[in-house]
Amino acid sequence: MAELHGGSPLASRAATLAESSVPGVLHLSEVAFTTQVTLRVDPKSPAAERIGTALGTMLPNQPGQVARTEDLQILWLGPDEWLLVGPEGSADRIQAALVEAIDAEHGSVVDVSDHRTIVEVSGPVSRELLAKGCGLDLHRRSFTAGQCAQTLLARAGVVLVCRDAEQPSFWIFVRASFARYLADWLADAAAEYRA
Incomplete structure (x- = not known):
């Protein structure tokens, strides 16, 4: 009998997210297995x-x-x-x-634990990064800690949660089938901050 092995939807993109992060500016990572x-x-x-x-x-x-x-x-x-x-x-x-x-x-x-994974986006430019692909008003007065919204991010349906408004931190709940696409989009959108 084959041994079952589970992996997170973004296991193959962990390095991409880490490489797209910029210390003190932007942090991208998966919050797996919640x-x-x-x-x-x-x-x-x-x-x-x-x-x-x-x-x-x-x-x-x-x-x-x-x-x-x-x-x-x-x-x-x-x-x-x-x-x-x-x-x-x-x-x-x-x-x-x-x-x-x-x-x-x-x-x-x-x-529904297997339905979605979570991508964490945090750092001073996180609102700016998310605004590139999201139509919500993400200003800290409009979308603050303790709020969530179902929206589109880069044309993918997500649930966006603001975890901290002062030190911007967001969780993006994305369907497992769209997770790699969204991770690649975030990495591409973050390229300007690595320059």
């Missing part, structure tokens, strides 16, 4: 309240909000949809807590 779980539930239901209690924070209720706990980020994706992001190996724990809180009410909990 747990990602989607949740669909009526935000006004008793289940949503129980979920908030189980997670240690209420589900974000405003477009683009991100809630945080010690080891979890909860991204608002829609009026009744969230993406929960946690450390590697925590999918079973997160799913069990959500399913128990939903109980007999209508809801959906799905492990």
Whole structure:
């Protein structure tokens, strides 16, 4: 029997991202193997309240909000949809807590950890770099820490999260099938900062 081996979607582009980084100016890297779980539930239901209690924070209720706990980020994706992001190996724990809180009410909990990977873009020119391929207003007054948005970056559908506004840091959630394309685009877009 063949031995199964998993690799991150950007394992083949790790060197490209590292070489495209410029110390003190721009850092590009993959944040691989995070747990990602989607949740669909009526935000006004008793289940949503129980979920908030189980997670240690209420589900974000405003477009683009991100809630945080010690080891979890909860991204608002829609009026009744969230993406929960946690450390590697925590999918079973997160799913069990959500399913128990939903109980007999209508809801959906799905492990989508293999669906997307995360590219981290940080450094003083990170907003400028992202603006080359994204139509969002990324100014720190408009898109600040604790916000997320579903958008296009270089024509690839992504979820963009601002992790820090003062020392600009972003996570780009991109489908695994588009990850290498996006990594190559970022490396090309970053070329001017290496000169």
